[in-house]
């Protein structure tokens with residue numbers, strides 16, 4: 001069934017219709033503020049929705065869903081706008097923009113946190129830190145909780161408290177029929193299962209309720225910097241030690257194209273190609289165990305510089321990497337799961353890194369711990385058992401470099417194929433990876449189970465603009481733009 005395309009006059013009529021019922025504001029293509037509202041993280045995406053409904057309440061979202069359905073428009077849901085492929089927007093469609101819905105309510109006694117569907121991770125950190133609590137989430141504070149949590153959510157605390165979605169207590173969402181429902185272990189349990197990793201396929205989530213955990217607020221972190229010629233050896237040691245570590249520590253590595261001027265980076269190393277290794281102690285920052293462990297781990301290999309510091313988690317640690325991934329660059333990411341990092345693979349990785357002329361980094365994100373102990377059947381999120389995620393997170397300015405840079409990243413990924421596990425993080429599925437969709441959900445059986453849940457809640461595939469779109473079994477399969 002073809003999408004309805006509306007002309008500017010019809011879009012203006014729809015805006016007037018929505019303005020009557022919405023407490024938030026509504027923008028049509030070309031209106032003042034429209035271009036700012038459609039700007040998202042990845043400048044590779046240049047989509048123009050017909051209408052952007054900036055919802056302020058759950059009722060607004062219901063009105064927007066009903067309007068899109070009645071006018072036959074493709075709907076998309078936008079939270080932080082950090083989805084790599086820009087599915088938060090749909091060309092000619094209606095964007096349900098949740099950026100006005102950023103309230104966070106903390107019930108410190110019960111360690112429960114209610115988060116509106118448009119919050120950024122930084123909103124949650126700021127509110128929970130006041131109560132000595134954290135909700136485990138990602139590592140860049142400007143990422144939206146909506147896309148991140150519904151796709152899984154991996155971050156510094158995953159080893160101790162699992163994925164972001166592992167900490168769901170309940171979710172309020174607006175379905176394709178415009179109904180407001182709550183999913184939890186006891187209400188719509190099939191949907192609750194699917195929302196743990198199944199992405200935005202099932203409705204617009206207007207509120208997340210999370211279990212929070214006591215922490216800090218101070219965190220002990222250690223960093224080590226290595227010259228390129230020492231990188232493979234340091235990573236080999238890292239790969240050997242990592243699988244034996246306790247859940248109380250997180251340890252990630254990043255092959256940086258150009259080391260930024262972060263406070264712990266000595267002047268002569270700024271701007272240099274370097275391996276950065278970061279250790280996070282996930283327990284009492286002043287404990288002897290933490291002090292010794294962080295010292296030991298930053299000493300692996302032959303660091304050119306190392307430093308240890310204690311800083312507030314929400315206010316500082318979570319924002320450390322923000323300047324590294326600003327909105328508006330041309331980004332291409334490629335993710336893979338990996339269980340072993342033998343020397344041969346590391347030599348290839350380091351040499352490919354040395355050849356790249358782009359900005360950004362190649363990340364080795366340490367997994368394991370609590371996220372790996374959740375039973376594979378308990379949630380829709382698959383592929384919990386790998387030691388690391390390898391992620392090429394690179395960017396550049398000129399559109400003329402898109403083709404050659406993407407090809408170079410793909411070639412580096414291909415060169416490492418013998419060591420890569422199956423699967424991909426659904427939130428990282430890129431433009432050119434439609435063939436990895438079923439893998440992103442852990443194989444055909446799990447994909448089909450998700451597709452059956454999708455058919456129960458969204459038979460017509462209304463919510464189809466997603467990072468990793470699931471077509472309802474028995475429903476209509478429709479192409480997204």
Ligand SMILES: Cc1cc2nc3c(=O)[nH]c(=O)nc-3n(C[C@H](O)[C@H](O)[C@H](O)COP(=O)(O)OP(=O)(O)OC[C@H]3O[C@@H](n4cnc5c(N)ncnc54)[C@H](O)[C@@H]3O)c2cc1C
Nearest residue numbers: 079080081082083087117138139144146147148154200205
């Ligand atoms: C700089 C950067 C850092 C990242 N760091 C991490 C990290 O540390 N850990 C990690 O796990 N991932 C990380 N990611 C990946 C991230 O999880 C995805 O990009 C995610 O889609 C971002 O969510 P968003 O709300 O910002 O995206 P948006 O672009 O706003 O939304 C993407 C999709 O999510 C769905 N969606 C969003 N909000 C809702 C909602 N309220 N209800 C229903 N559906 C919704 C929609 O389908 C939408 O198309 C990072 C990405 C970037 C760009």
